[in-house]
Every structure is written in structure tokens, then in C-alpha cells.
Amino acid sequence: MELLTIGQVSARSGVAPSALRYYEQQGLVTATRTSGGARRFPRSVLRRLAFVRAAQNVGLSLTEIRAALDTLPGERPPTAADWARLSRGWRDRLDAQIAALTQLRDGLDSCIGCGCLSLDRCALSNPGDVASREGSGARWLSPLLRRVPPTSNAG
Numbered sequence: 001m002e003l004l005t006i007g008q009v010s011a012r013s014g015v016a017p018s019a020l021r022y023y024e025q026q027g028l029v030t031a032t033r034t035s036g037g038a039r040r041f042p043r044s045v046l047r048r049l050a051f052v053r054a055a056q057n058v059g060l061s062l063t064e065i066r067a068a069l070d071t072l073p074g075e076r077p078p079t080a081a082d083w084a085r086l087s088r089g090w091r092d093r094l095d096a097q098i099a100a101l102t103q104l105r106d107g108l109d110s111c112i113g114c115g116c117l118s119l120d121r122c123a124l125s126n127p128g129d130v131a132s133r134e135g136s137g138a139r140w141l142s143p144l145l146r147r148v149p150p151t152s153n154a155g
Contacts, residue, residue: 003032003040013049027066028052047078051086058090059097 010017023029024039029048031039048069055065068086072078 002043004043004045006031006039006041009041009045009049013046015049015053023049023052023062026062028062028069044078047083051078051083054087055090058093060090060093 004012006017006020009015009020015023020029020041021039024031029041029045031041031045034040051069052062052065055068056062060068071086072082
């Protein structure tokens with residue numbers, strides 16, 4: 001089995017070495033250690049990392065990604081059929097995100113004309129700043145659009 005250094009995996013996957021160490025800590029990837037303690041990754045880690053990136057782009061958290069990866073066989077690299085099975089459930093999630101983004105885009109058209117771009121002062125969308133009673137943040141923004149960005153390590 002071909003083993004790759006952390007630098008090789010980083011260069012080939014585009015994932016920073018610090019993120020690789022974090023992913024290992026979170027159970028997303030595994031590595032063996034040399035007698036000197038250096039990490040060595042199996043070549044199949046490149047497929048897992050591609051899956052992690054795709055899953056993050058869909059909006060899955062690292063916790064959700066780890067749960068999906070835990071369903072893969074450990075004795076062999078994942079196949080195209082394995083990836084297809086895992087990604088089937090993403091269709092509904094993507095459709096919901098597309099609908100939420102479309103709603104946001106269409107709603108912005110009417111708001112931008114007022115020029116304030118501030119919901120705390122907008123007499124049409126938030127008279128008297130009633131949204132502040134529910135706490136800070138984008139209270140009226142679809143929950144699908146409030147997710148942690150894919151570049152974040154937050155789970």
C-alpha cells in the first residue's frame with residue numbers, strides 16, 4: 001500500500017496540513033505513524049478528502065460527514081457505488097438550499113430599492129425593530145442560509 005506524507009496529501013488534495021491534522025483528530029481520516037512519529041496516509045485518503053470537500057459544499061457539518069464516512073467499508077477504498085449511495089440523500093438538501101437562495105434573491109430585489117439595507121431601520125420589513133426581540137442575527141433569513149460556511153472547521 002502506497003503511503004503519503006502529510007505534505008504530499010496536502011499538495012494533492014488542496015487541504016492544508018493543519019486541516020488534515022484536525023480531520024484526523026475528528027475521525028474523518030486516519031493515518032499511521034512512522035517510528036519518528038510522522039503521519040503517513042493511505043492513498044485512498046485523497047478520495048475521502050474529495051468527499052469531505054463535496055459534503056461541505058452541500059452544507060453538511062463535519063459531524064454529519066463523519067457519520068456518513070463511518071458507513072463506508074474500512075477494509076477497502078470506497079467505490080463509486082459507495083459515494084453514490086452516500087450522496088443520494090443530498091438531492092433534497094440541495095433543492096431546499098436552492099429554494100432558500102431563490103427566495104433570498106427575489107426578496108432582495110424589493111429591499112435594495114429603499115437604500116437603507118438595514119433591517120433594524122427598515123420601516124417596511126422591520127418596523128420598530130421587532131426582530132431584535134428574538135435575539136441577534138439574521139432572524140428572518142432561511143435557516144438553510146444561516147449554516148456555517150463550508151470553509152469553517154465548526155462541526
